[in-house]
Amino acid sequence: MEIDQCLLESLPIGQRQRLVRRMRCDQIRAYYEREKNLQRQQGGVKVRALPTRRKKHQVRFSLADVIQDAIIRHDDKEVLRLLKDGVDPNSLIASGGSLLHLCARHDNVFAAEILIERGLNVNLQDEDLWTALHVACVCDHADVVLLLLLAGVNIMLQDVNGNIPLDYASEGTESSYILRKYLEENGVDVSSMHTMKTQRSNIMLSDVRQLVATGRNLSQPNDYGVTLLHIACASGYREVVSVLLEGGADPHPADDNFWTPLHLAAKYGQVNGYKLEILISHLICTLGGLCLMCPDIAASEPIVDMLLSAEESWLQRLKDPSAPLPILLSLNLFFSSQLHGLYRNPFYFPISKRDSLLEKFAMFRETGGAQSAQPSQDNCLDGPFSSGASKLEQVKLMPPAPNDDLASLSELTDSSLLYEMQKRFGNDQIYTYIGHILLLINPNKELPIYSTLVSQLYLSSTGRLCSSLPPHIFSSAERAYHMMLQERRPQCFILSGESGSGKSEACKHIVRHLTARSSPKGFALDPRMKHVSLTRVYTYMLEKSRLVNLPPHQHNFSIFYLMAEGMLPEEKSALYVNNVLAHR
C-alpha cells in the first residue's frame, strides 16, 4: 500500500497510526508470501529445526524473598500461606531490619499484625538502629504506628543518629499526634527528651575540656585521619568546636579522604551558629584557599553563599592583606529550625556511616519530589523511597518528548529516523525507544542521569513504561525485572552495536539498577555484578567473530586502541603493533 507523504501528514494522529500499522501488516504479509514462494522454488524442502534438548530454567526465589514481595504487594493471603508453610517470621530484609520494618514502610497493617501475633519482636533494630516505628513515623503510616504502640514498642529507642521515632514524625502529621499523646499519657515530658539527646554533645564537651586542661594533643587523628574537630563539625557540636579551636586544635587537618572539618560542616549543614564562621575565619587567616572546594559539597544554598563570599574575601585578601574579613550570614534561625537534631551523630561512627545516614534521611525527607524530574506515576511501590531529591544528587533528566518513541513517527524511513536521532543527540537525549527496543547513542561524556536517585525514579510497581519520564536504560532494566517476576523465568538483554558504542557501559547501568532494586544498599548483588563485568571480558560477550570477520568500516575492540595509546614505543615494537591501523 503506497500512500502519499503529504496526505499522510495531513491526517490526524490516530488515523495516521492506524494506517502505518496497516502498512506494516502488509509488509509482513508480503514477506511471508515471498518466503513461501522461495520454499516452493527450492522443491518444498522444509528445513526443520533440530530438536534441542534445552534445559528448563526456572528462577527460584527463597521463601524469605517471596514473603517480602507478598508484603509489598499487600497480598495477605499469600503472607498467611507462606507463614503456614513455615517461613520464619524473623527473617531479615536487606537493610538488616525485620519484616515488620517492611510492613511499616509499605503500610501493611494486616501483615504487621500477623507477624506480631507470631511473636516477632517489635523492638528489632536495623543496621542504622531504626525500629519499625522509626520507619512508620517517617512515612506517616499512622495505622502501623498505632499497632506498634499497642504491641508495646519501646518508643525511646534511639537510632545511630540519636533520634527516637518522634524526631522523624513531621509536625502536624497523624503519627506525630499519636506519639505525643501516647507520651503525655505515659507521663513523659517531651522537652526532657531533648535534654536527654543533648547528652552526647555534653559528654564530648566535658571530655574535650579535660583534654585541654591536661595539655593533650587536640589534633591527634585516628586510623582514618579523623580528628576531634572533624567529628565535632560533622555532628554540629558547636561548643565542642569552639573549645577545640580556642584550645589550639589544627583547624584544617585533612582526613584520609582529604576532607577538612570545614568540608564536613558544609556537607552536613552544621552551620548552627557562628562556629562555621569561626572555622572560615581561621581558614582565611591561615590557609584560606582550603575552603575553595567546599561550596561544591555544601548541604544548602545559604551555606554555598556563605562559603562563596568567604572565598571572594580570601581572594581579595590575597591582593590586599588589609581587606576586611567576610561578613557572614547569620544562619542560626534558619538552620536550627530545619536541622534541629537531625545530625546528632554519635562520634564513634565513621564518616562513611554518616553518609549513609544522610542518604537515608534524604530518601525519606519531603514527599515533594525531585528537582527537575517527576517521579513515575505508577511508582507507588516504594512510596517515600522514591521521592526525596537532595542537594547531594543532581537530577538532570530531559522532559518527555513526542519523539521519545520513534515507532510513533508517521514517517519511518532511514533519513527520518536518523534526523530524529541526531536532533535528540544534540539535546543529550541519548536514549530513544522504538517500541520496546531502546536505542542508545554513546555520548562519550558524562551525563548526570545515572545517579541513585534517577534509578529510584524509574522504580515502578508494574514495570510499565512511565510516560512522565524520558527513555532510559533503567526503564528497560525495570521492565525486565517485572517480566521476570510475572513470567517466573530468566530475562535476557541483547546489547548490540559496534565496538565502543557503549554496550559494556549499558550492561553496567542495567546491573546497577537491578542491584539497587534488589537491595537498597546493593549488598546482595554486588559480587555477582563484578562477575557480570568479568564474564563480558573473559567469555562469550567479547564476540570472537569480530577478530576474524570485521564488518566494513568498523574498528577492532576499543580496548586494543586504548592499550596501544598507552604503550611506550619499545613496548609496541616488542608486540609488533607499531601501526595499530594495520591491525584489523
Ligand SMILES: Nc1ncnc2c1ncn2[C@@H]1O[C@H](COP(=O)(O)OP(=O)(O)OP(=O)(O)O)[C@@H](O)[C@H]1O
Ligand atoms: N552511557 C554512556 N555515557 C557516557 N559515556 C559512555 C556511555 N557509554 C559508553 N561511554 C563511553 O564510551 C566508551 C566505550 O564504551 P563501551 O566500553 O561500553 O563500548 P563497547 O560497546 O562495550 O565496546 P567493545 O565492544 O569494544 O568492548 C566508554 O569507556 C565510555 O567512555
